[in-house]
Amino acid sequence: MSENTHTQQHPGYGLYILVWAGLVGLTTITVALAGFNLAGLTVVTALAIAIVKSLLVTNYFMHVKTDSPVFRVFIFVCIAIFIVVIVLTFFDLTYRFPLK
């Protein structure tokens, strides 16, 4: 059952460098945005940029985009568990400590 799926494909250096440039660009944007007062949107934008960056890393550097779909299922289940726990935690938290 030794299925070596990567011997056939040779991802190009150029694509990796492009992804890296995108990651550095997004880092610059998120640092620059921190200088502005975006009121309630500061955390939302910072997290949105972090999510885009992590998608770039998982899809290209970690090859999830081209790998077997089973890895996407793994990641989906893990993220789903995380979201359920954080939502339940905040139901509890907002009930105990309502924002004034």
Place this chain on the structure above:
Amino acid sequence: MNNEATLNHGHSHRDDLGSKMGMWLFLLTELLLFGGMFILYASYRYMYADNFKVAAMHLDTLIGSVNTILLLTSSLTVALSIAALQRKQTRFSVYLLLFTIVAGGAFLVNKYFEWSAKIGHGIYPKGPEMANLSDGEVIFYGLYYVMTGLHALHVIVGLVFIGFMVVFILKGKQTFDNFQRLENAGLYWHLVDIIWIFLFPLFYLIH
């Protein structure tokens, strides 16, 4: 799966897909480990939003940004190193891994100076400055030390892991058609990168 790889290496009982699945399952437990801490951070940030902003202003955004670029670049060189090995450019592959180790080491050196400066100001558990801080700030620095500390521990483990891969490549144990261990080391290093991608804005950029 009677592809070429099986015919050439049928005797070695390799299962690259299984190996990668095992690595991913481990990485996801790591993600949930840090996930628990992120939930703790989110809960306390909800309760002490203003204190968190004050405390975050005292972290050095420049060091944080430099460290982010260092980790992103080291992730790039790991990915490139696997591509280089696939193209039988063994020497280039090793150089890229050595660059990764240097960049990861530089990350830790920055972290050392950053922590030293904070400790020098009396900000550490039971430190003299802690009595002057609000509850929220004390919790912020507690989370800061635990989360960046655990992350730094992962950087150290990743560097050792990659160091072994350099040895394996030089000894011919990881080659252009047998590089799953290198790929697993790369996956671990990218995970460390992803965790930092979230730690950086949450601790350094929330003011």
